[in-house]
Amino acid sequence: MSDSALACAAMSLRHALLGLLTVRPSTGYELTQRFSGSLAHAWYAGHSQIYPELARLAGDGLAEVVGEGPRGSRTYAVTLAGREELRHWVVEGEPTRTQRNETALRWFMLELLEGDDRRRAIERELANARAELVDLREAAERADALPEPSPFRPTLVLAERLTEVMCGWLQEQLETVPGRSDPG
Amino acid sequence: MSDSALACAAMSLRHALLGLLTVRPSTGYELTQRFSGSLAHAWYAGHSQIYPELARLAGDGLAEVVGEGPRGSRTYAVTLAGREELRHWVVEGEPTRTQRNETALRWFMLELLEGDDRRRAIERELANARAELVDLREAAERADALPEPSPFRPTLVLAERLTEVMCGWLQEQLETVPGRSDPG
DNA sequence: GCCATCATGTAATTAGTTACATGATTAG
DNA sequence: CTAATCATGTAACTAATTACATGATGGC
Numbered sequence: 001m002s003d004s005a006l007a008c009a010a011m012s013l014r015h016a017l018l019g020l021l022t023v024r025p026s027t028g029y030e031l032t033q034r035f036s037g038s039l040a041h042a043w044y045a046g047h048s049q050i051y052p053e054l055a056r057l058a059g060d061g062l063a064e065v066v067g068e069g070p071r072g073s074r075t076y077a078v079t080l081a082g083r084e085e086l087r088h089w090v091v092e093g094e095p096t097r098t099q100r101n102e103t104a105l106r107w108f109m110l111e112l113l114e115g116d117d118r119r120r121a122i123e124r125e126l127a128n129a130r131a132e133l134v135d136l137r138e139a140a141e142r143a144d145a146l147p148e149p150s151p152f153r154p155t156l157v158l159a160e161r162l163t164e165v166m167c168g169w170l171q172e173q174l175e176t177v178p179g180r181s182d183p184g
Numbered sequence: 185m186s187d188s189a190l191a192c193a194a195m196s197l198r199h200a201l202l203g204l205l206t207v208r209p210s211t212g213y214e215l216t217q218r219f220s221g222s223l224a225h226a227w228y229a230g231h232s233q234i235y236p237e238l239a240r241l242a243g244d245g246l247a248e249v250v251g252e253g254p255r256g257s258r259t260y261a262v263t264l265a266g267r268e269e270l271r272h273w274v275v276e277g278e279p280t281r282t283q284r285n286e287t288a289l290r291w292f293m294l295e296l297l298e299g300d301d302r303r304r305a306i307e308r309e310l311a312n313a314r315a316e317l318v319d320l321r322e323a324a325e326r327a328d329a330l331p332e333p334s335p336f337r338p339t340l341v342l343a344e345r346l347t348e349v350m351c352g353w354l355q356e357q358l359e360t361v362p363g364r365s366d367p368g
Numbered sequence: 369g370c371c372a373t374c375a376t377g378t379a380a381t382t383a384g385t386t387a388c389a390t391g392a393t394t395a396g
Numbered sequence: 397c398t399a400a401t402c403a404t405g406t407a408a409c410t411a412a413t414t415a416c417a418t419g420a421t422g423g424c
Contacts, residue, residue: 010286010383010413011383012284012286012289013383013384015289015293016289016292019289019292019293019296022296023296027402027403027404028403028404028405029402029403029404032403038292039289039292040283041283041285041288042283042285042288042289042291042292043283043284043285043286043288043289044282044283044284044384045384046384046385046386047403047404047405048384048385048386048387048405048406048407049383049384049385051403051404051405051406052405052406069403070392070393070402070403071391071392071393071402071403071404072391072392072403072404073402073403073404074403074404086293086296087297087301089293090290090293090294090296090297090301090305091297091301091304091305091308095286095287095290095312096286097286097287097312098228098284098286098412098413099224099225099226099227099228099284099285099286099287100196100227100228100282100283100284100285100412101225101226101227101283101284101285102194102196102227102279102280102281102282102283103279103281103283104225104226104227104339105196105199105200105203105223105226105227106274106279107226107339107342108200108203108222108223108226108336108339109199109203109270109273109274110274111335111336111337111338111339112203112206112207112270112274112335113271113274113275117271117274117275120275121274121275124275128279128281151295151296152292152295153295154295154353154357155288155291155292155295157353158291158349158350158353161349161353162346162349162350165342165345165346165349166342166346169338169341169342169345173338194385194411195411197411197412211374211375211376212375212376212377213374213375213376216375228412229412230412230413230414231375231376231377232377232378232379232412232413232414232415233411233412233413235375235376235377235378236377236378253374253375254374254375254420254421255374255375255376255419255420255421256375256376256419256420257374257375257376258375258376282384282385284384
């Protein structure tokens with residue numbers, strides 16, 4: 001028996017990769033881009049983390065190289081064992097649910113500011129959140145224009161709703177700051 | 185000139201600690217508990233990370249020991265420099281906004297499942313989210329019963345609203361699974 | 369006296385970031 | 397021919413987790 005089944009720690013990067021590869025076989029380069037796209041709100045990883053993990057995934061028999069492309073690129077696909085590992089993680093795996101969200105942390109700290117600092121900081125966060133909302137809506141449009149819809153389409157809806165709530169909350173927070181009617 | 189001002193990387197743990205100490209001076213032990221409480225949705229840290237960072241904070245003049253208690257406990261408070269550092273981080277600091285949220289990742293992967301697996305996984309997530317909502321409401325009640333309100337009270341409202349939206353979304357997801365009328 | 373909790377640390381490991389390094393292909 | 401992008405990797409460092417380790421205090 002291999003010890004791969006014993007690995008019970010979080011290993012979210014591993015499962016994020018298995019998930020992306022389940023949607024469609026990809027090269028490391030493509031995966032890097034996909035981590036910066038739809039998955040960015042859930043988990044981020046850069047290429048220097050992705051390539052070694054792909055190699056480990058292949059070593060553990062959870063993924064395999066299914067083709068080689070133009071610039072020495074290798075396309076990986078998830079194996080049956082990989083699919084089973086992912087399934088097991090989603091339905092059985094006990095979640096650690098540890099969160100690290102710098103934006104949320106900032107919003108906590110917003111409450112410690114007063115006056116002008118507070119107003120400016122909230123305005124900045126609100127601008128960010130609104131830009132985020134625009135991005136999400138564009139992503140949704142792009143997703144709907146695609147010939148075959150992404151399985152992750154519903155999570156875009158969720159992200160949109162959450163961001164709307166955040167914008168509303170920030171707007172309310174802004175209204176609690178004593179007004180400064182004439183800037184400059 | 186010291187190089188402390190140059191440290192421009194994220195260092196969110198540092199600023200989370202400065203924030204908590206701004207609310208009230210605390211021991212490392214108390215901070216550990218507070219990270220598992222209100223701040224858990226934004227940033228988590230265990231004691232083995234907190235104690236060394238407190239020492240570094242004191243070394244950099246951003247916090248200081250203001251009292252010693254019964255069991256060799258030391259109470260830290262934020263210094264003026266620490267307050268300024270936190271203010272700077274919130275209003276000026278350019279955010280990395282990297283997120284790592286295992287729950288969100290799981291919800292992405294939910295979309296890759298079908299049938300019974302999918303239904304069970306969504307039910308589990310929904311139960312978790314509802315329990316979370318109950319926790320948040322209890323925390324809100326406790327916060328309101330306090331003699332002086334926590335500055336972080338508004339962020340509890342936000343967390344509650346977000347969790348409500350999540351529960352609604354999971355409920356919708358559950359309804360997309362073809363029904364299985366008789367279990368067992 | 370014993371157990372729970374308070375209270376603080378360090379060591380070993382794993383995860384994640386930043387910087388370095390290289391080379392192929394394609395569009396202009 | 398040259399710049400952008402495709403494509404992959406490694407090295408050095410910092411952050412975070414898990415496990416180990418110790419001891420004080422207070423309630424029973």
